[in-house]
Amino acid sequence: MDTPVFLLVITAAALHAGWNALLKIGLDRFLTASLIQIAAGLVALAALPFVAFPKPEAWPWIGLSALLHIGYNSYLARAYQHGDLGQVYPLARGSSPLLVALLAVLLLGDRLTAGELAGLLVLVGGIWLMAVRGGHGKSGLNRSLLGCALMTAAFIAGYTLADATGARSNGDALSYSMWLFAVNGAVMAAVIALTRGPGTFLQLGPHWRGGLAGGAMSLAAYSIAIWAMTQAPVALVSALRETSVLFALLIGALLLKEPLPPIRLLACGVIAAGVALLRLL
Template identity: 75%
Template sequence: METSVFLAVMAAAALHACWNALLKIGLDRFLTACLIQIAAGAVALCTLPFVAFPQASAWPWIALSALLHIGYNSFLARAYQHGDLGQVYPISRGSSPLIVALLSVTLLGDHLPAGQWLGLLALVTGIWLMALRGGHLATRFNAPMLSSALLTACFIAGYTLSDAVGARNNQNALSYSMWLFSVSGLVMAVVLAASRGPRVFLRLGPHWKGGLIGGALSLAAYSIVIWAMTQAPVALVSALRESSVLFALLIGSLWLKESLAPIRLLACGLILIGMLVMKLA
C-alpha cells in the first residue's frame, strides 16, 4: 500500500473516532445514527452541483449501499440494547474486515500476500481483545448482543464491498461518495419517518448542531475510505479503517482521562503491529 493511501486511511480512522467521541447528544442509538446519516446527506447535497453525475453502472451499488445502511443502523441499535459500547463497537467493527477480506479475494479478485493476512489478523485480534474488557465489568457477553453485533459486522462488510465496486465502476470516487450520502440521507429520513412518525424530527431539531458536525466528519471520513478502496485492496483499507478503535481509546485516555487496563494496552500493541505489517508487507 502506498504511503499516501495509508496516511489517508489513518486520517479517516481518526475522523471516525472523533465524531464518535464528540457526539454524545442524549438520543437513543438509532436516532443518533439516523441524525448523523441525514446530516451527512444534507452536507453532501450541497456539493452535488460541483461533482459529476454518477455513471449508470454505479447507481445499483448506490441503491444497495443505502439499503444496507438501514440494516446496519437497525442491528447496531439492537446490539446496544443488550450490550455496552465497549463490547458492541469492537465486535462489530473488528469482525467486518475478516468478512471483507474473504469476500474481496473471492469476488473482486483482490490479492493479499501472506504478510498482509498476518497483519490483518493481528489488527482484528487486537480489536476483539478490547471487547473482552469493554463496557462495565459486570456486563457479560450474551447471545442477543453477540448475534446483533455480528450481523452489524455483516452489514458493514456488505456496504463496504458495495461501495468499493460502485466507486471503481464510477471511476470517480468523489462523485460516487457525494451522491451516495445524498441518497442514503434521504432514504434514512424516509425510514425514520415511517418507523417513528413525522413528529420524530422535532426530537432531532435541538441537536442539529451536533448532528451537523458529526455528519460532516462522517462524510469526510468515509469519502476518504471510498477513494482509498479505488487505490488499494479493499481488505486492507477496511482493516486499517477499523483502527479507529485505537484512536477512540487514545482520545478517551488523553482527553477524557479514562484508565487503560493492561489487556487494553496489549490490544493497542497488537493493532499497531497489525497496521505496521500491513503497511510494510
C-alpha cells in the same frame, strides 16, 4: 499501499471513531445515528453541483449501499444498548475485515500477499482482544451484544464491498461518495418518517449542531475510505480503517469515562503490530 493512502485511511479512522462516539452520548441511539446520516446527506447535497453525475452502472450499488446502511445503523444502535463504546465498537468493526477479505478475493479478484494477510489477522486479533472486557465493571460478552455486533459487522462488509464495486465502476470516487451520502440521507429520513412519524424530526431539531458535526465527520471518513478502495485492495483498506478502535478507546476513556483495563492496553499493542505488518510487508 502507498504512504499518502495509508495516512489518509488512518485519518478516516479517527473521524469514524469521532462520530460513533456521538451515538453513545445520544438518548435514542437509532435517532442519533439517523440524525448523523441525514446531516451527512445534507452536506453531500450541497456538494452535488460540484461533482459529476454517477455513471448508470454505479446506481445499483448506491441503492444497495443505502439499504445496507439502514441495517447497519439499526444494529449498531441496538448493540450500544447492551455494551459500552470500548466493547461494541471493537466487536462490530473488528469482525468485518475478515468477511471483506474473503469476499473481496472471491468477488472482486483482489489479492493479498502472505505478509499482508498476516498483518490483517494480527490487527483483527488485537481488535477482538480489546472487546474481551467491557467497561463499568462488566466482563465477558452477552448474547444480545454479540449478536447485534456481528450483524453490524455483516452489514459493514456488505456496504463496503458494494461501495468498492460502485466507486470502481464509476471511475470517480468523489462523485460516487457525494451521491451515495445524498441518497443515504434521503433514505434515512424516509425511514424515520415511516417508523417514528414525521413529528420525530422536531425531536432532532435541538441536536442539529451535534448531528451536523457527526455528519461531516461521517462524510469525510467514508469518502476517504471509498477513494482508498479505488487505490488499494479493499481488504487492506477495510482492516486499516478499523484502527479507529484505538481512537474510540481514547474517546471512551477521556470523554465517556469508560475504564481502561490492562487487557485493552495490550490489545492496542497487538493492533499497532498488525498496522506495522500491513505497512512494512
